[in-house]
Amino acid sequence: MPIIFSALITFSLGYALVSGLAFSVVKKTAEDLKTFDVTEPPPPPEEKPPPPQKTETPPPPQISAPPPLVRMETPAPPIQTTPVMTPAPIITPTAKPAPPAPPAPPPVNRSAQAKANLASYFTDSDYPPAAQDAQQQGTTRFSLTVGPDGRVSDCQVTGSSGSSSLDQATCNILRRRARFTPAMNTAGQAVSGSASGAIKWVLPAE
Incomplete structure (x- = not known):
């Protein structure tokens, strides 16, 4: 206890x-x-809101610029100058005065006249063989130039017969055979004149 x-x-x-x-x-x-x-205790400081997030924008694509155009200026061709040659003065000789025109011949007082009927200078044997074989015939009209000697110096066909053989034979015969009295002027001198006519070619009878 x-x-x-x-x-x-x-x-x-x-x-x-x-x-x-x-x-x-x-x-x-x-x-x-x-x-x-x-x-x-003091109140805690207010919290600031966080800054907005920046959205990163991708940079734009870089476009490469084309190379600059270089223009090459073509130089102008050199100007070629041609020396101007001064022509030598042309010395024109003094023309001699033309001689005075000869006096006009006296007017024709008489035309050339046939010494025979022109048809008489033609015979049946003169008919061209080519025209005869082709049975060609017709009238050839002509114009003659008669010289001061009375002979035919020129013959022109003014109307064809339709056959060149007949036309050619007409002028050939008249040049060889026809004889005229030449034309005369007012002074009584023989001068060149003209004459005209027609030859009818008819096929010779057999």
């Missing part, structure tokens, strides 16, 4: 000590709390 009692006393003393110590600690803490100036 004495052991139990001493244990209780020891427990009580320990409890009292512990309780007193605890009370003093609590009191001290209460006093400290009374003197502690409680201040509210």
